[in-house]
Amino acid sequence: MVNYVIRRLLLVPLILFGVTVLIFGMLQFLTPVERSALYVRDIPKNERALEGVIKQYGLDQPIPVQYWKWLVGTRDPHTGEIRGGILRGDFGYSRTASEPVADLIKRRFPATLELALWAVLPVVSGGVILGVIAAVNHNKPIDHIARIFAIVGWSFPDFVFGLLVLMFFYADLKWLPPGRVSDWANQVIMSPEFHNYTKLITLDALLNLRLDIFWDAVRHLILPVVTLSYLWWALQMRVTRSSMLETLRQDYITTARSKGLAEKVVIMRHALPNALMPVVTLGGSTVVGLLGGVVIVETVFDYHGMGLAFAAAAVQLDVITVLAFTLLNSLIMVVAYVIVDVLYAYIDPRVRLD
Amino acid sequence: MSAYEAQSSSEHLLEVKNLTTRFYTEDGVVYAVNGISYTMDEGDTLGVVGESGCGKSVHALSMMRLIPIPPGKIEAGEVLLRGRDLLKLSEEEMRHVRGAQLAMIFQDPMTSLNPVLTVGFQIMEALKLHQGMSDHEARARATELLEMVGIPEASLRLDDYPHQFSGGMRQRAMIAMGLSCNPMILIADEPTTALDVTIQAQIMDLVKRLRDKLGMAIIWITHDLGVVAGLAQRVNVMYAGSLIETGPVKEIYGNPHHPYTAGLLGSLPRPDDPPGTKLFSIKGEPPDLLGLPKGCPFAPRCTYAVERCFHEAPTLEPTEPGHLVACWEKERVEKIQ
Ligand SMILES: Nc1ncnc2c1ncn2[C@@H]1O[C@H](COP(=O)(O)OP(=O)(O)OP(=O)(O)O)[C@@H](O)[C@H]1O
Numbered sequence: 030m031v032n033y034v035i036r037r038l039l040l041v042p043l044i045l046f047g048v049t050v051l052i053f054g055m056l057q058f059l060t061p062v063e064r065s066a067l068y069v070r071d072i073p074k075n076e077r078a079l080e081g082v083i084k085q086y087g088l089d090q091p092i093p094v095q096y097w098k099w100l101v102g103t104r105d106p107h108t109g110e111i112r113g114g115i116l117r118g119d120f121g122y123s124r125t126a127s128e129p130v131a132d133l134i135k136r137r138f139p140a141t142l143e144l145a146l147w148a149v150l151p152v153v154s155g156g157v158i159l160g161v162i163a164a165v166n167h168n169k170p171i172d173h174i175a176r177i178f179a180i181v182g183w184s185f186p187d188f189v190f191g192l193l194v195l196m197f198f199y200a201d202l203k204w205l206p207p208g209r210v211s212d213w214a215n216q217v218i219m220s221p222e223f224h225n226y227t228k229l230i231t232l233d234a235l236l237n238l239r240l241d242i243f244w245d246a247v248r249h250l251i252l253p254v255v256t257l258s259y260l261w262w263a264l265q266m267r268v269t270r271s272s273m274l275e276t277l278r279q280d281y282i283t284t285a286r287s288k289g290l291a292e293k294v295v296i297m298r299h300a301l302p303n304a305l306m307p308v309v310t311l312g313g314s315t316v317v318g319l320l321g322g323v324v325i326v327e328t329v330f331d332y333h334g335m336g337l338a339f340a341a342a343a344v345q346l347d348v349i350t351v352l353a354f355t356l357l358n359s360l361i362m363v364v365a366y367v368i369v370d371v372l373y374a375y376i377d378p379r380v381r382l383d
Numbered sequence: 384m385s386a387y388e389a390q391s392s393s394e395h396l397l398e399v400k401n402l403t404t405r406f407y408t409e410d411g412v413v414y415a416v417n418g419i420s421y422t423m424d425e426g427d428t429l430g431v432v433g434e435s436g437c438g439k440s441v442h443a444l445s446m447m448r449l450i451p452i453p454p455g456k457i458e459a460g461e462v463l464l465r466g467r468d469l470l471k472l473s474e475e476e477m478r479h480v481r482g483a484q485l486a487m488i489f490q491d492p493m494t495s496l497n498p499v500l501t502v503g504f505q506i507m508e509a510l511k512l513h514q515g516m517s518d519h520e521a522r523a524r525a526t527e528l529l530e531m532v533g534i535p536e537a538s539l540r541l542d543d544y545p546h547q548f549s550g551g552m553r554q555r556a557m558i559a560m561g562l563s564c565n566p567m568i569l570i571a572d573e574p575t576t577a578l579d580v581t582i583q584a585q586i587m588d589l590v591k592r593l594r595d596k597l598g599m600a601i602i603w604i605t606h607d608l609g610v611v612a613g614l615a616q617r618v619n620v621m622y623a624g625s626l627i628e629t630g631p632v633k634e635i636y637g638n639p640h641h642p643y644t645a646g647l648l649g650s651l652p653r654p655d656d657p658p659g660t661k662l663f664s665i666k667g668e669p670p671d672l673l674g675l676p677k678g679c680p681f682a683p684r685c686t687y688a689v690e691r692c693f694h695e696a697p698t699l700e701p702t703e704p705g706h707l708v709a710c711w712e713k714e715r716v717e718k719i720q
């Protein structure tokens with residue numbers, strides 16, 4: 030197992046190298062002037078000053094040198110300060126956000142992380158657990174109800190579904206608001222008495238023992254979380270259900286029953302680990318799908334996270350910002366796939382002991 | 384039926400009466416097992432033979448109450464194990480019978496062990512459940528069992544996963560699992576069909592040795608009459624979900640009275656056949672169990688069939704003591720040479 034994990038982890042730098050080369054390659058489609066946003070906030074209008082910037086940051090040097098500078102940054106000869114360098118977490122300046130991309134990410138990432146973490150909840154409970162329950166109660170009412178919900182979720186695009194629930198619960202019923210928190214709650218969060226431990230509002234509210242803020246944040250999260258996760262829990266539920274049904278037909282399940290094991294033990298101990306394999310495999314794609322969904326869902330619900338910033342940057346062709354986000358996206362995906370691989374090996378000895 | 388019932392008055396180890404199982408599928412009702420009755424005594428080895436799809440497995444799974452419900456349903460019958468009707472037990476009571484008193488091993492050792500649990504764990508599970516053993520005791524016993532079925536370095540192999548075992552070793556492990564709680568009866572559902580011929584012989588030898596040592600009764604299901612001859616004392620021949628002939632091995636082989644049994648025996652190759660001998664084969668299609676024929680299920684393929692066979696189903700009647708046949712024309716049936 031340890032060997033297997035190490036082998037997987039050794040692959041990560043290799044994959045990330047590939048990703049950086051790819052993204053750096055895309056940056057080459059920009060002019061040197063545009064690329065200077067990697068290092069300076071304001072691109073000079075004056076031709077001579079511009080040339081100075083290009084020289085200073087080596088934007089006219091051979092590609093490998095530029096790549097290296099893009100990775101680790103270059104020193105400003107006047108101030109001695111190092112600028113740029115994605116490995117230092119400096120992605121240049123965002124034209125659309127008028128701030129360093131790193132600051133934009135720092136500000137927006139917690140909001141999106143909070144949304145994504147809450148979205149995992151329905152994917153696991155609504156998808157995996159309900160899938161198992163539906164399979165075990167094959168063709169009983171609970172199975173039919175779960176399947177109807179899954180088909181609906183599977184057949185609605187998330188932006189259509191999002192707009193529908195927004196119209197209904199926000200515009201008509203005025204039950205659930207868009208945005209991240211209400212104004213009054215935002216004032217409390219900004220005040221010095223409120224400690225922002227994690228920047229995840231729901232968690233911080235609990236840590237500050239402010240149930241009113243917690244509830245306010247949850248009310249804002251319900252619609253985006255439901256919209257974001259519906260498709261994915263519907264898919265997980267279908268996969269879990271059919272995988273569980275398939276597993277329950279296997280010979281070793283009959284063997285387990287023939288030993289006199291209780292049905293609960295047969296399902297939890299003998300069927301579930303086998304049935305979960307395709308579910309775990311799908312976990313990687315689910316993370317990717319959730320990341321993509323975030324852009325649409327944050328836009329529909331005016332939820333100020335990474336997705337909304339990404340959409341704004343994309344619309345205005347702010348390539349520096351878009352590529353920085355793409356890089357981050359790839360990093361998350363690589364981590365997700367490593368976790369999936371490790372989980373897979375944990376469940377299946379045939380993978381682990383190979 | 385009356386002659387049969389008169390014989391079975393004293394208490395047997397196992398007494399199956401009128402066992403009837405059907406599957407209610409979308410295509411219609413599958414008449415998988417149609418009123419089977421027989422008995423077994425302590426230490427008996429019973430062979431159950433018949434061609435594919437004739438209900439051998441369903442009959443065994445019905446006794447274990449392991450057929451999927453729905454679509455399956457045990458319509459009628461009794462399965463008396465030392466006089467206790469298993470079909471009347473609660474699910475909870477039945478669980479204490481499965482694996483403890485009535486154990487079963489299956490055809491395909493490649494698929495009948497759980498791939499994500501170690502072989503040792505899967506053997507110990509039954510020991511802990513039925514005999515209340517601690518982890519430590521169960522481990523010691525599981526090692527003994529694996530040694531008993533001839534797996535070298537048993538204590539190390541306990542921690543292996545099924546995919547690290549060969550097919551033969553897996554079937555040995557299945558046998559160890561089946562015998563772990565000293566069952567009264569071991570049901571073996573074609574346990575050697577999926578194995579190489581040499582491994583088959585080894586497994587057969589192993590089972591014989593274990594039977595002599597432990598004294599459990601065995602129900603050995605197979606479609607290979609040759610296998611049964613070397614192992615069983617009695618044979619049940621099944622056709623289309625019915626028991627059509629039952630008797631001591633010698634009687635069945637030497638003096639078959641059902642045309643189907645005679646046909647099966649005639650289709651066995653013999654060592655003294657001159658090369659190129661054409662084997663006898665039963666003509667016609669194996670029966671479709673969707674729907675039950677009115678008369679004898681074998682009649683459409685039978686060379687002895689008379690008018691009566693097509694509208695009246697024959698019942699099991701004795702021809703010799705302990706040898707029963709369900710055939711109207713049994714007096715005319717001759718062994719195929
Ligand atoms: N779960 C099920 N649903 C519907 N029909 C079934 C089911 N299980 C078995 N049957 C049917 O019951 C009949 C008897 O099947 P069974 O498995 O007992 O045959 P068998 O004698 O064991 O054959 P084989 O030698 O191939 O194992 C077959 O016609 C089969 O199609």
Ligand SMILES: [Mg+2]
Nearest residue numbers: 439440441572
């Ligand atoms: Mg079978």
